[in-house]
Amino acid sequence: MKVSFPYMGPVTAYRKLFEQLGYEVIVPPRPTQRTVELGAKNSPEFACFPFKVLMGSYIEACELGAELIFSSGGHGPCRAGFYGEIHARNLKNLGYQAEVVIFDEPLYNWKGFYNNVKRLKGDNSFFRLLRATFLTYRVMSELDKCERLLHRISPYQRKAGSAEKAWLLIQKEYANVFNGKGLALARSKTEEIIKEIELSKVEERDRIKIGIIGEIYVVLEPSINMGIENILNDLGCETERSQYLSEWVDYMLIPGKGKKEKGIMAKAEKYIDIVIGGHAKQNIGHIIDFKERGFDGIVHLKPFACLPELVTESIIPEMSRVYDIPILTLSLDEQSGLTNNLTRIEAFVDLIRKKDRARHIS
Amino acid sequence: MLSEVYVGIDVGSVSTNIAAIGSDQKIVFTYYTRTNGQPLVAIKKGLYRLKDELGDDTTIAGVGTTGSGRQLAGVMVGADIVKNEITAHAVATTNIKPDVRTIFEIGGQDSKLILVKDGMVVDFAMNTVCAAGTGSFLDHQAERLGLPIDRFGEMALKSKTNVQIAGRCTVFAESDMIAKQQYGFSKADIIMGLCRALVRNFINNLGRGKMLQPPFVFQGGVAANTGIKAAFEEELKQTVTVPDYFDVMGAIGAAILAWEEVEQKGCSSFRGLDSLKTDFTPSSFICEGCANMCEVIKVEANEVTIAVWGDRCGKWKENIKQVKLKEII
Numbered sequence: 001m002k003v004s005f006p007y008m009g010p011v012t013a014y015r016k017l018f019e020q021l022g023y024e025v026i027v028p029p030r031p032t033q034r035t036v037e038l039g040a041k042n043s044p045e046f047a048c049f050p051f052k053v054l055m056g057s058y059i060e061a062c063e064l065g066a067e068l069i070f071s072s073g074g075h076g077p078c079r080a081g082f083y084g085e086i087h088a089r090n091l092k093n094l095g096y097q098a099e100v101v102i103f104d105e106p107l108y109n110w111k112g113f114y115n116n117v118k119r120l121k122g123d124n125s126f127f128r129l130l131r132a133t134f135l136t137y138r139v140m141s142e143l144d145k146c147e148r149l150l151h152r153i154s155p156y157q158r159k160a161g162s163a164e165k166a167w168l169l170i171q172k173e174y175a176n177v178f179n180g181k182g183l184a185l186a187r188s189k190t191e192e193i194i195k196e197i198e199l200s201k202v203e204e205r206d207r208i209k210i211g212i213i214g215e216i217y218v219v220l221e222p223s224i225n226m227g228i229e230n231i232l233n234d235l236g237c238e239t240e241r242s243q244y245l246s247e248w249v250d251y252m253l254i255p256g257k258g259k260k261e262k263g264i265m266a267k268a269e270k271y272i273d274i275v276i277g278g279h280a281k282q283n284i285g286h287i288i289d290f291k292e293r294g295f296d297g298i299v300h301l302k303p304f305a306c307l308p309e310l311v312t313e314s315i316i317p318e319m320s321r322v323y324d325i326p327i328l329t330l331s332l333d334e335q336s337g338l339t340n341n342l343t344r345i346e347a348f349v350d351l352i353r354k355k356d357r358a359r360h361i362s
Numbered sequence: 363m364l365s366e367v368y369v370g371i372d373v374g375s376v377s378t379n380i381a382a383i384g385s386d387q388k389i390v391f392t393y394y395t396r397t398n399g400q401p402l403v404a405i406k407k408g409l410y411r412l413k414d415e416l417g418d419d420t421t422i423a424g425v426g427t428t429g430s431g432r433q434l435a436g437v438m439v440g441a442d443i444v445k446n447e448i449t450a451h452a453v454a455t456t457n458i459k460p461d462v463r464t465i466f467e468i469g470g471q472d473s474k475l476i477l478v479k480d481g482m483v484v485d486f487a488m489n490t491v492c493a494a495g496t497g498s499f500l501d502h503q504a505e506r507l508g509l510p511i512d513r514f515g516e517m518a519l520k521s522k523t524n525v526q527i528a529g530r531c532t533v534f535a536e537s538d539m540i541a542k543q544q545y546g547f548s549k550a551d552i553i554m555g556l557c558r559a560l561v562r563n564f565i566n567n568l569g570r571g572k573m574l575q576p577p578f579v580f581q582g583g584v585a586a587n588t589g590i591k592a593a594f595e596e597e598l599k600q601t602v603t604v605p606d607y608f609d610v611m612g613a614i615g616a617a618i619l620a621w622e623e624v625e626q627k628g629c630s631s632f633r634g635l636d637s638l639k640t641d642f643t644p645s646s647f648i649c650e651g652c653a654n655m656c657e658v659i660k661v662e663a664n665e666v667t668i669a670v671w672g673d674r675c676g677k678w679k680e681n682i683k684q685v686k687l688k689e690i691i
């Protein structure tokens with residue numbers, strides 16, 4: 001059975017899971033302009049941007065022969081709830097037979113979740129499934145940790161591109177992990193790779209930290225967010241995201257591990273008291289969290305036609321004033337040109353630098 | 363008399379503007395031309411004109427570039443600083459009017475709102491998708507009414523009756539205008555209605571959720587239009603200042619930034635006017651080195667690659683031979 005999955009963040013990790021379960025894995029191509037156009041053409045016009053990119057990505061996976069696509073869903077008032085259904089129907093209309101299996105939160109639909117797990121497990125024993133899941137999870141968390149570190153140090157790299165080069169090498173290392181021993185080896189190799197990056201010394205007071213918030217798909221996937229973290233790094237800013245996939249898995253699947261997320265939600269209570277879908281509420285919480293942790297600014301990524309993030313956007317001017325932190329909202333869609341957004345991002349960084357300098361002088 | 367000037371170049375998709383300031387920060391030269399899809403040609407023309415006007419005794423002591431073509435222009439002239447147009451505009455305005463709080467900038471292809479406090483940008487918004495808030499909208503309507511655009515403002519001020527024109531979108535505005543014409547409203551009234559619609563649009567789109575405080579400055583090519591200025595003043599119930607060099611403010615900002623940069627560095631990286639004779643050829647390709655598939659842009663001078671950007675891992679930058687440019691040119 002040829003399986004595929006959405007291209008979102010650490011694909012190396014998903015690949016692990018399916019390989020371990022004996023599936024033939026089709027890694028979907030990294031989303032490109034073609035993916036986006038293909039998706040937009042085959043989606044309802046009012047659909048949100050992530051829906052369209054996923055659509056395009058599934059089509060490309062099908063072109064490569066995918067027969068089964070595993071994906072995760074969402075619930076609640078935003079559109080993510082009916083993503084899977086429409087994706088599957090559109091694929092059928094295009095003549096592809098691939099089946100789309102959507103994993104929902106277990107607590108939300110326990111029975112459906114269980115059935116999907118059985119589907120994923122196939123002929124494997126539960127033990128094997130658990131082992132594969134655990135290994136995947138470890139790979140995912142370690143990759144997340146590396147990525148986080150790299151975006152913190154890459155603004156200070158001596159040679160342009162060395163952090164990105166390291167990231168490519170690290171992903172390769174983890175692609176070859178099949179058991180605990182491999183994991184340990186990859187970890188030590190990774191340490192070496194990271195040590196190789198030459199960094200210049202920068203005083204703490206001259207460092208600029210920017211938090212990235214927004215809808216989960218555009219926050220996680222650089223290919224559809226213009227590589228926002230790299231852009232900011234190149235402008236000399238450290239970045240950290242509101243979401244890392246391993247944290248999201250913690251929150252969704254591992255009881256007791258979602259404390260951080262709950263704390264974040266509590267912070268948002270004052271502004272949004274109901275869950276309105278997507279990650280709007282978390283994002284409000286993250287603004288406050290980033291501010292409390294001494295970040296200098298926030299970039300908010302809003303996919304076009306995303307209702308929850310539109311709500312976030314409307315609260316942002318007030319939050320920015322109350323918490324005295326500059327926030328830049330960038331709207332992402334199939335037409336968003338890099339040139340214009342680059343102008344906004346550069347101006348935003350200039351603004352933060354000036355603000356910082358003024359603070360140090362006074 | 364030997365004198366030094368600092369030059370700012372603002373390369374937009376519609377127009378290319380150049381300004382030069384003396385070491386006393388006085389503006390000594392301004393130039394405006396259509397880009398016509400050939401920014402390099404436009405820059406060359408402008409710089410030769412500068413040389414002609416200021417004479418041989420003047421040396422260029424520093425250069426800054428801005429606008430959507432800033433990066434390429436920067437490589438070509440050897441700019442001391444390459445800056446985004448929002449910052450450049452704000453620098454120019456705060457230099458001329460230090461207490462400014464709100465800047466409206468409306469150009470041919472986009473419009474910006476910049477909020478300033480104590481000479482520092484504190485917030486901004488830029489409209490790049492909707493034509494209803496830019497100069498091209500007015501150009502188009504002027505043409506339709508058979509009126510040269512430079513008479514638009516003067517005509518608008520003759521308006522006696524307040525006509526509401528739906529300005530949400532170019533298409534609606536146009537059909538609404540035709541309807542109003544058929545009702546028999548005068549051209550002047552309709553034009554003033556259009557100006558009001560554009561201003562309402564600008565404030566609703568860009569100013570949403572923001573506090574607009576005086577003093578206000580209005581700049582960019584569209585600021586030539588006295589009708590729009592009047593409409594802003596009417597809407598805000600405050601005076602709005604249009605600076606003398608409203609149409610080249612981005613270039614002035616770039617020149618000031620170049621001056622600051624050279625003051626700090628102590629020397630300029632400007633390549634000299636002679637280097638403009640060289641053929642610069644920009645091109646781009648997709649690197650297939652990994653899944654990132656970066657769009658790499660490279661600039662060649664006399665068939666030697668002198669600059670590369672867009673390669674995330676630095677793979678192509680590494681290959682540039684560190685040859686002295688003088689040797690190529």
Ligand code: SF4
Pocket residue numbers: 048049050051078079080215216277278279303305306307308309
């Ligand atoms: S959160 Fe927004 S972008 Fe994401 S699925 Fe929901 S509507 Fe679409």
Ligand code: SF4
Pocket residue numbers: 164649650651652653654655656672673674675676677678
């Ligand atoms: S330039 Fe580097 S990061 Fe970009 S596609 Fe080529 S190898 Fe990959």
